[in-house]
Amino acid sequence: MRAAERRLRAGELALRIAVLGLGLTAAALVGSDSQVRRIFSLEKRARFTDMKVLVFVVVANGVAAGYSLLQALRCVVGAMRGYVVLNKVLAWIIFSCDQVMAYVLLSAMAAAAQASVLGQFGQPELQWIKTCELYKKFCKQVGEGLGSAFVGSMAMIMVTCISAFNLFRLYGSKNSNGGW
Amino acid sequence: MRAAERRLRAGELALRIAVLGLGLTAAALVGSDSQVRRIFSLEKRARFTDMKVLVFVVVANGVAAGYSLLQALRCVVGAMRGYVVLNKVLAWIIFSCDQVMAYVLLSAMAAAAQASVLGQFGQPELQWIKTCELYKKFCKQVGEGLGSAFVGSMAMIMVTCISAFNLFRLYGSKNSNGGW
Numbered sequence: 001m002r003a004a005e006r007r008l009r010a011g012e013l014a015l016r017i018a019v020l021g022l023g024l025t026a027a028a029l030v031g032s033d034s035q036v037r038r039i040f041s042l043e044k045r046a047r048f049t050d051m052k053v054l055v056f057v058v059v060a061n062g063v064a065a066g067y068s069l070l071q072a073l074r075c076v077v078g079a080m081r082g083y084v085v086l087n088k089v090l091a092w093i094i095f096s097c098d099q100v101m102a103y104v105l106l107s108a109m110a111a112a113a114q115a116s117v118l119g120q121f122g123q124p125e126l127q128w129i130k131t132c133e134l135y136k137k138f139c140k141q142v143g144e145g146l147g148s149a150f151v152g153s154m155a156m157i158m159v160t161c162i163s164a165f166n167l168f169r170l171y172g173s174k175n176s177n178g179g180w
Numbered sequence: 181m182r183a184a185e186r187r188l189r190a191g192e193l194a195l196r197i198a199v200l201g202l203g204l205t206a207a208a209l210v211g212s213d214s215q216v217r218r219i220f221s222l223e224k225r226a227r228f229t230d231m232k233v234l235v236f237v238v239v240a241n242g243v244a245a246g247y248s249l250l251q252a253l254r255c256v257v258g259a260m261r262g263y264v265v266l267n268k269v270l271a272w273i274i275f276s277c278d279q280v281m282a283y284v285l286l287s288a289m290a291a292a293a294q295a296s297v298l299g300q301f302g303q304p305e306l307q308w309i310k311t312c313e314l315y316k317k318f319c320k321q322v323g324e325g326l327g328s329a330f331v332g333s334m335a336m337i338m339v340t341c342i343s344a345f346n347l348f349r350l351y352g353s354k355n356s357n358g359g360w
Contacts, residue, residue, distance in 0.1 A: 050305040110287035111294035125230040128308040168348035
C-alpha cells in the first residue's frame, strides 16, 4: 500500500497546485479586465467591478489560490517529515475547508456563467441587451477567466474526494458491521 | 456503535426525504410560476420558460427529488432487511451520484440566484432594467422556489458527507500507516 499512498499524496499535491495556478489565472484574467468604448463623444468603460458576480469570482478564486498554497505547503512538509494525517481533528478541518472552497468556487463560477450567458445572448423577453456586442474584448477575457475558474473548481472537487477519503478511512471498517 | 450507526441511517433517511420535499416544492413553485401584465392593450406574460436558468432549476430539482425518492426507498429497504452498505462498488455509485446531484443543485441555484438579483436590481451599467418591478408576483414566487432549492441543496450537501463516510470507511485505517 505504500506506493498507492504515495501516489495519492502526489495526486493531492498536483491537484492543489492546479487549483492554485488556475485560481490565480482566473482572478488575474477577470480582475484585470477592462475595455473602453467611445460612443460618439461619450466614453464608456466596462470593468469587472460593474458586475458584483465578477467581483465574487475574483475574490473566491483569489482565496482559493491562497488556501491551496497553504495546503500545498502542508502536503510538502508532510512528505518531507514523513507523516500521514491520522489526527481526526486536523482531517475534519481539512475536509470541511475543502468542501466549503469547492462549493464556493462552483457557485461563483455558475453565477458568473449565468451572467455571461445573459451578456452574450441578452434576454429579449426582459429587454436586456446583448452587452457583449458592445464589449467584445471584455467578454472574451471574462470567458477565458471563467474557463480557468471552471477547470479549477473541477480540480477542487477532486481534492474534496481525496480529503474525504483521508478523513473517513480513519473511522475504519471495523465498526461498520455494528449497524442493521 | 449500533446506536450511532442507527442514528446515522435515520439521519440519512431524514435528509433524503428533506431533499425530496424541498426539491418538489422548488420545482412546483418555479415551474407553475406565471404572471400576465396588461400594458395598455398589450398583454405580456412572464413564464419560467422565458429564462433558461429557471428551466434548469426545475429540471435539476425534479431529478433530485426523483433520485432522493429512490435513495430513500433504498434506505428503508436496507433498514428492514438489516443490511449495511459494505459493497464498495455500490458505495462508490451512491457516493458519485450524490456528489453530482449536490453540485448540480448548487450550480442551478447559484445561477438562478444571479439571474434573480439582476431581475430585482437591474444592471444600470448595462441598461438592464429591473424586471421584477413589472412582474412582482412572478419574482416573489421564484424567490420562494429558490429559497426552497437552497435549503434542499444544503441538505444534499450533508447527504454527500454521509455517503462519503459510508464509502471511505470501507477502506479502513489499517492501511493508512503505510504511507509517509
